Amino acid sequence: MNYKAYIFKLLFRIILIIGLILGLMYTLQIEKNSYATLLGAGLLYLLIDTYSFIKRRFVAMDDFFEAVKYRDFSRWFPEDRGPKDIRFLYAGFNEINRTIKEINSQNQAQYVYLQKILEMVDIGIIAYNLETGDVLWTNDSFGDILDIPSFKNIRFVENRKPELYNTVFETYNREPNSISIALQNESIKILISDTVFQVEEDAFKLIVIQDIDSTLNKNESESWKKLLSVMTHEIMNSITPISSLADTLQQNLQLAIAQPKTKTLALEDLNAGIKTIKNRSEGLLKFAKTYRSLSKVTNLNLQRIHISELFTNIQLLMEPSIRAKNIDITFHIESAKLELDIDTHLIEQVLINLLLNAVDACKKKDGAKIKVEASLNTNRDIVIKIFDNGSGIPQDILDNIFVPFFTSKTTGSGIGLSLCKQIMLLHKGRITVKSIENEGSVFSLIF
Secondary structure (H helix, E strand, O other): OHHHHHHHHHHHHHHHHHHHHHHHHHHHHOOOHHHHHHHHHHHHHHHHHHHHHHHHHHHHHHHHHHHHHOOOOOOOOOOOOOOHHHHHHHHHHHHHHHHHHHHHHHHHHHHHHHHHHHHHOOOEEEEEEOOOOEEEEEOHHHHHHHOOOOOOEOHHHHHHOHHHHHHHHHOOOOOOEEEEEEEOOEEEEEEEEEEEEEEOOEEEEEEEEEEHHHHHHHHHHHHHHHHHHHHHHHHHHHHHHHHHHHHHHHHHHHHHHHOOOOOOOOHHHHHHHHHHHHHHHHHHHHHHHHHHHOOOOOOOOOEEEEHHHHHHHHHHHHHHHHHHOOOEEEEEEOOOOOEEEEOHHHHHHHHHHHHHHHHHHHOOOOOOEEEEEEEEOOOOOEEEEEEEOOOOOOHHHHOOOOOOOOOOOOOOOOOHHHHHHHHHHHOOOEEEEEEEOOOEEEEEEEO
């Protein structure tokens, strides 16, 4: 509407100017000098007014474009004074300034948010200008890993540690690469990767580094904490009753020796106590033996086998005993052509362990069913799944079922699923589980 009103006013002035020019020419022709003077004065006034009318808008636009040129979006144009068409124009300029300031504010907030995230990660990140060496951005972890202070230009590192400079900044690592670097009196291993990117006419290099040693030590420490926690629990469960029973037997034996006439020692009680200690000691030995089995599986005897053949072997071995427990079991293969390069004996052991667990989960279930199937997933990986509609696994222990010696069963050793996971890792595969309590579980072997 503002644009149309401006055009209308401009056209109106142009028509008046044309009319005055024609009138002036006519009065001069008929020699009406007094009228010609009045028309000439009116024409001059209208020309000056039209010039001012057009100039006001262009001056306002020039002011706005000048502010845009210097990125000054804080300027405020008065909307409450001046001609109406200029006030409309100023209102449009102010709206543009408001929108740009909001966009800049959002971008700044996102930048700060991203910067805080990158500062919190323990992975070192740096981006710098390839030509000048000026640092565009870096986080504290980069300096902490390389044991160097904060710097604005990579030449600082070149002057201080030329060997480190050549290794990190001068060498290109398009793919993640593991390298060793010397820092003071020690050597650390880092994983490094980099890429070059263009911003307008400048080329920048982005380098990402990660301290492998500290990451592995941290993961190893967490694994040991879990393992020691479970081992301590299992060992204490055996040692506590052994110690208590041995103390009782010792006290009775000492009393019988000190007071043979009044304190008699029943040989049956002594035999029963020693037998109990023997049984619990054998349990500890069995526990140690199963612990050693975790580290036995290190080499694979790989051979190509059709999954149908693998399933046939398992079916012949397990189906009779499973059906004897009133549990229905079925085997299904998506394609008879599916093959695997595996250590057959080890993968059979994994399937046996998972089927026994499924049987145990279904033992109190009416209409219990177990299904074993093989198929290709969307990533073209071969997946063997073992379904059951048994009791399921409680969510509070689901994350711990692959931890060595962790078990929720009264008679379990907690070694079966740990061994299954290790065998799958040796095959460069993985084992996953999904379970809903009182509805069932599905274990997936992904090759």
